[in-house]
Amino acid sequence: MKHGFIGFGNLAKAIYRGLKEEKGMEFAYFARSKKEEPLPYCETMDSLVAASDVLWLAVKPQDLSGILAQLKECDLERKTIVSPVAGKSIAYIEHYLGKKQLVVRIMPNLAIAYRKSVTAFTANRPNDEKAREIFALLGKLGKAVELEESGFDLFTSIFGSGPAFILAFIQIFKEKMQEFNLPGPLLDELLLELTQGTTLYFAQNQKDYSIEELIRNITSKGGTTQAGLEYFRTQKIGNHFEGVLNAARKRSEEMSRNGG
Ligand SMILES: NC(=O)c1ccc[n+]([C@@H]2O[C@H](COP(=O)([O-])OP(=O)(O)OC[C@H]3O[C@@H](n4cnc5c(N)ncnc54)[C@H](OP(=O)(O)O)[C@@H]3O)[C@@H](O)[C@H]2O)c1
Incomplete structure (x- = not known):
């Protein structure tokens, strides 16, 4: 399979x-x-298209229209277009390339470099053999899940932006540890x-226990974890954190509306 990257920034390098x-x-x-x-x-662009079976649209959302206008002039017969561009729908791409063009929309994260991405997949012809090939390939690069396009905004907020949110949480622990010198x-x-x-604790037990049970198993009655979790509950930290996910989802929806 010949892969052509249009744009070779953070995500294309990871793929x-x-x-x-x-x-x-x-x-x-x-x-x-x-x-x-x-x-x-x-x-x-022409020479890249000629040399590729699969074209990855790895440019920022604001640069996509210019790229599609150039692509439209190329011979795209039998090519698969794969778009990881946040907030840009299949209909948006079809508007430039036509409905006959096979378009796969995905939402991966940077862990695709380590074959550990959770990647959403949809396509204008999801059962096309070439679309299935892309789905199978994504499955080798982590977990791939077929999703209605309407779910992409929420998925982006959790799995696209998720690594940054988890790291931001870890950063709070790190700042607290400054006391250790x-x-x-x-x-x-x-x-x-x-x-x-x-x-690892999650991975080893996830089939037999819910997350709630896993937390309960490491929380002694009247102990330190219970004290922390009590604060978590009474201060509604969970609700605040949900606000982070909602903000990311809202941004993805806005990006979709602005020309998506
Ligand atoms: N980064 C992530 O974790 C992530 C996750 C999921 C989805 N995505 C999506 O992936 C896309 C790419 O993100 P990124 O983080 O990889 O962006 P990036 O690092 O800024 O890379 C963008 C690339 O696009 C190229 N480019 C821009 N305009 C171009 C043009 N007119 N012609 C040819 N090349 C052009 C740039 O080339 P020059 O360097 O030569 O300017 C650069 O190589 C975005 O749409 C984003 O929504 C990213």
Whole structure:
């Protein structure tokens, strides 16, 4: 499968990194400017399209219309267009490329580089053989889930932005740990162990216990965890955190409305 990246920024690099160990893959990219990258650079959009089976639209939402206007002039027969662009619908892409063009819309996160992304998938022809190939590929790069397009805004707030929100939570722990007077990198190592240990505890028990039960199992009556969780409940920290997810979802909806 020949992959052509239109734009080679953070996300395209992560996808490339996740895909490059797969057998039978070839890669090339086109961007505003040539960079020192380990894959061929195409001087024109036309040459990238000619060299690719799958075209990844890896540009910012505000740059998408210009890219689609250029793509429209290329021979896209038998090509698969894959768009991870936040807030831009399949209908928006079809408006430029036509309804006959196979368009796959996905929402991955940067963990795709480590083959650990949770990726939403939809397509204008989800059962097309080429669309199924993309779905299967995404399954190798983490967990892929087929989702109605109307669910993409919520999905983006949880799984697209999720890594940043979880890190922001860990940062609160780190700031609290400044009292220990330990070097910063050691604090990071300790927090990494904490999060890996927690993930492992979740992973090992997730089939048999709900998250609520897992919390209960590590909460002794009258102990420190219970005191903290009581504050969590009475101060409605959960509701505040839900506000973070709602804000992200609202932004995704706004982006969809502004030309989505
Ligand atoms: N980053 C994430 O975690 C993430 C997660 C899910 C979805 N997404 C989506 O993925 C898309 C890309 O995000 P990103 O973080 O990778 O952005 P980025 O790092 O800013 O990269 C954008 C790339 O687009 C290229 N570009 C911009 N205008 C262009 C043009 N007219 N012609 C050719 N190339 C052009 C840039 O090239 P130059 O460097 O040469 O200007 C750059 O390589 C966004 O739409 C975002 O919504 C990102």
